Amino acid sequence: MQDEATHRTVDDHREAVAPRRMTRLHRAEALRLLGSVSLGRIVFTQHALPAVRPVNHLMDGDDIIVQLHDGATLTSIVAPSDAIGVVVAYEADVIDPDTHIGWSVVVTGYAHRVTDPGELARFAARLRPWIDHPDMNAALRIQPDLVTGLQLTT
Known part of the structure; x- marks a missing residue:
């Protein structure tokens, strides 16, 4: 006989969690x-x-730095000589799956390829890849234009 908990549905979980309040976050927060x-x-x-694509990142001031590797899909979205950059969005969140309390941030801005050896070395020392890749040979710098943050509370 299977445990009753294994038969819980999304609807069962939805009923167990009260609706949450949503508060907008200021840009700095x-x-x-x-x-x-x-x-x-x-x-x-x-x-x-x-x-x-899921990626790891770090913050450099208000800019988001994303690591690139040769052959990766992201490497082709911005040419090294592209002075204008390309528009991208970046999203990260921490929302508890049981309580539905947490936050979500979405940034929209221009991504520029970083190739300066000094900057790459500085970023490589701080970025810890979550999958096995060769050394970082490029990065994307996302300069936020539009920043939207939401906090979910009880």
Whole structure:
């Protein structure tokens, strides 16, 4: 006989959690929270369609730095000589799956490829990849234009 808990559905869980209040976060607080985690999702255009990839990041002031590797999909979204950059979105969150309390931050801005050896060395010393890759040879710097943060509370 299977345990009754294994038969819980999404609807059962939804009933167990009371609705949460949503509060907008100020830009500075949203960026601070973004800097408190190392994993997020970058949204970019691939073959004229939206694409999403999980990536690790660090904050350099208000900018988000994402590590790149040769052959990776993200490497092709910004050419090294592209002075304008490309528009991307970056999202990270911490939301407890049981209580539904936490936060979410979405940043939209221009991504520029970083190739300066000094900056790359500084970023490589701070970024810890979550998958096995060769040394970092490039990075994306996302300069936030639009920052939206939401806090979920009881």
